Amino acid sequence: MDLFGIGQLIDPADLTLGGCGSTGLDSTASVVVFETELQGCGSTLMMTEDSLIYGFDLNYQPKALGDTPIVRTNEAVVGIQCHYMRLHNVSSNALQPTWIPYRSTMSAEDVLVFSLRLMTDDWQAERTSNVFFLGDTMNIEASVVQANHVPLRVFADSCVATLVPDLNAVPRYAFIENHGCLMDAKLTDSRSKFLPRVQDDKLKIQLDSFRFFQDSRSSVYIICHLKATAASATTDSQYKACSFSTAANRWMAAGGNDQVCGCCDASCGFRKGRSVEAALQGEGDATLGPIIVQSAQEAEPEFQMLPVVTKDHKAAAASPEVVVLAAVVAIAGLVCVTVLLTVLLRKRHKLSV
Incomplete structure (x- = not known):
């Protein structure tokens, strides 16, 4: 095979x-x-x-x-x-x-279904390939199935990346934490961010692809703890989607209320005077993977490096230093041949006399 x-x-x-x-x-x-x-x-x-x-x-x-x-x-x-x-x-x-359809059963039991999907660049369909290269951007959609429930708004409370589908595996990279703060751009100066909301029951995440340091495995799993509130509820420090803008050097909210992101550099604890549990409609974990992230070296077989070596040799042969050296050798050889012919002709002339 x-x-x-x-x-x-x-x-x-x-x-x-x-x-x-x-x-x-x-x-x-x-x-x-x-x-x-x-x-x-x-x-x-x-x-x-x-x-x-x-x-x-x-x-x-x-x-x-x-x-x-x-x-x-x-x-x-x-x-x-x-x-x-x-x-x-x-x-x-x-x-x-x-x-009885599965969705009807979930609705009857008042259980919400959370999911994560890889999306195409235009966000119109689910991506058919799970392979990315370093430098690519992954479009990840978090969603909640509403069924007959009241209109809901979904949040990514926390997300980690691991090499196996285990939330507690090591190594692990927590890129969303503190109740909805997308830390990747803050920690690594990346382009990762939440996109502005278009639908309350869907949350769009753009994440720069990465691999774990000094580990040859290319598969990555993303595990998120998702929460849903009533769409009519206001966002606060517990329910938010905040991205760090390196250009503006500040936190920005996907819903437009940037003030809720003020705690992302500290600790987003409970706010006094509001019943947090009253706003929460449901929560659950969702797993995405395996996502295959390859480097440029993995994308091309080693034998494809041969033309590069050949080009380097050609460039060296055409350098000015090599041309001058070749000219000097040629002139020296011509002088030697001329002198040798002169000596031979003189000897021949003497013998004939």
């Missing part, structure tokens, strides 16, 4: 699905078969307004070749997603009349 498309075959035994080994192999079709429950093999569940999405990591961990200590392929993690429509059963057949 040529996993990387470089003509180097891999051993299917080096492939695992979230730590689970394969259950079958079709060598003729170059197909490796994995069978697992949707909740098995380290899967993660994400929910959107229309879909249930089960995410898996296909891991490739090459072993040394034969009795040698070498490998000829890199490690790799490939994200796999299984999408199921929330208003249909898992076989996508028509619903039976006695089956």
Whole structure:
């Protein structure tokens, strides 16, 4: 199986699905078969307004070749997603009349459903690829399904990035904290920010892509604790979406009330004189990932560096110093040949006399 498309075959035994080994192999079709429950093999569940999405990591961990200590392929993690429509059963057949849609069940139990999605650059659709390069901007949409609930406004209370889908994993990077303060631009001088609100039940986050220092793994998971309040409630230090503007050197709110962001450099505690619990309609965690963040070196095979080396050699050969040196050598050689011919002619003349 040529996993990387470089003509180097891999051993299917080096492939695992979230730590689970394969259950079958079709060598003729170059197909490796994995069978697992949707909740098995380290899967993660994400929910959107229309879909249930089960995410898996296909891991490739090459072993040394034969009795040698070498490998000829890199490690790799490939994200796999299984999408199921929330208003249909898992076989996508028509619903039976006695089956109660998931959203109706959630509404009846007064349970809110929070989700995170990667969006396209125009924010009009969910992004089909989870692969980014360093320097790219990730568009992340946090949302809450309202169903028959009162109109809601969603907030990202806190968000962390990890290498595995575990909130407490190490290393971890808390880029939203203090009840809705997006710290990334403040800490790293990035372009990360909340975009101005267009819909109360959706919150748009732009996050500059990154990788963890001195770690070769390219997969990143984002885990956020989301909260929802009544859309009619006013924002305050507990329910806000604040970004740091490096150009203006100040905090700015996605809803326009910048005063609620005044505590982002300190501690955003409870404000006296207001019942915070009365404003809160629901809260929950949502996970996004794996997001694959690659460096430029990973995007191009090593053999593509050869033309660069060739160009460097050509540039050196065309430098003025090399041209002058070549001219001096040529002149010296011409003088030597002239002198040698003169000596030979004189000797020949003497012999003839």
